[in-house]
Amino acid sequence: MRILLKTILLGTSICMLHSCGGVPEDKADTATVENAFSVEEVLEMVSKENDVTRTLYTKAIVGKGKTQGMKFDEDWRKDDVEAGPLPALFLRGVATSLRKSPVPLGLYLGSDFPVNAANKFEGKQAELFTQIKKDQKPQFFFDEDQKLHTAMFADLASADACVTCHNKHPQTTKSDWKLGDVMGATTWQYPKDSLTYKETVDVLSSYAKGTVDVYMEYLDEIENFKASEKPEIGDKWPEEGFYLPSAEVFLDSVKKLSSYETVKHLVVTSE
Ligand code: HEC
Structure with a gap:
């Protein structure tokens, strides 16, 4: 099954694209190529989308799934492990899918006390993370080395499952996490300082496609279960x-829960 993601622009954006209110055709055309959003706005939109998806996956799939006896494991991809991805690995899967997509959007989940040493913030990001822990406000900066606009958003312990699993993990570097703590931050990167409508839609669509890719890998894994x-x-x-x-039902719920204002509907059709 292939899933096609089509994105529909609502409200004012439709007006700009189709010259509502008597805007001459050629002016309306220019409007579509002019940059419509700052990189900060777009990274904020995609980060909100990510919060909704991750909370839904953590609570409704991992949390409730466990009570039904479903298993989730960091080694879920190994042949002898019959389980689904942990939330952080779900996010890592989305990041991998984004790297393979033509959209130059980068995603990373880090912390100052990580379970996996590879996720420890360094340099400028470590510095800004101490500020995020204080006020939970997003941080934006231009990464001179990579030449990338960078945004960091707090990743909060939003469910009991986050806290219990991290505190008990054999590789944990901190065992007193509490509900509501800033456990880490998602770091998003993009090469340009502003984006057209189309580029904005591409960013949001490629994020949504990433979540569907990982979710479908999980469903494929289940398909191959032998003992479970x-x-x-x-x-x-x-x-x-x-x-x-199903992947469609999952993405449909994300759509209903997400609330970014300008670009709204992600419509999924399957063929
Ligand atoms: C069942 C266990 C489990 C649950 C539930 C869980 N995590 Fe994790 N988390 C992990 C593991 C294992 C890693 C390391 C994954 C890797 O190898 O990158 C991780 C990675 C992370 C990281 C990156 C830094 C690090 O510790 O390596 C953050 C931040 C994080 N999790 C936050 C959360 C939040 C917030 C939640 C709840 C919304 C959550 N986790 C739920 C096990 C869990």
Whole structure:
């Protein structure tokens, strides 16, 4: 099955594209190529989208799935491990999918006390992270070495599962995380300081496609389970029983929960 992501612009953006209110055709055309958003605005939009997706995955899939006996593991990709991805690895999967996409959007999840040493912030990002821990406000800067506009957003312990798993993890470097703590930050990078509507839509679509890619890898993994019972995949969620939503149903919920203002609807069609 292939999933196509189509993005629809609502409200004012449709007006700009189709010259509502008597804007001459040629002016409307220029409007579509002029840069519409600053890189900060776009990275903020995609980060909000990420918060919604990650919380949904952590609570409704991992949290509720575990109560049904479903397993989630950091080694979920290994052949002898029959399990789904942990939330951080779900995000890492999205980052990998983004690297393979033509959209130059970078994503990284780091911390000052990481479970995985490779996720420890360094340099400028480590410096800004101490500020994020104080006020939980986003930080923006231009990374001179990589020539990339960079935005960092707090990653909060939003569910009990975050805290218990990190505190108990054999490789943990901190075992007293509490609900609501700033456990880390997502770092997003993009090469340009402003984006057109199309580039903005491409960023949001490639993020959404990344989540669908990882989720579908998880469903493929289940397909190949040999020893474990396979949950039924369709329109039901783990809170209703031994079920998992299909990729379309999962993405549909993300769409309903997400709330960025200008660019709104991500429509999924399958063929
Ligand atoms: C069942 C265990 C588990 C749960 C639940 C979990 N994590 Fe993690 N988390 C991990 C593991 C394992 C890693 C390291 C993954 C890797 O190898 O990159 C990690 C990585 C991270 C990182 C990157 C820094 C680090 O520690 O390596 C952050 C930040 C993070 N998790 C925050 C969260 C938040 C916030 C939640 C809840 C929304 C959460 N985690 C839920 C196990 C968990």
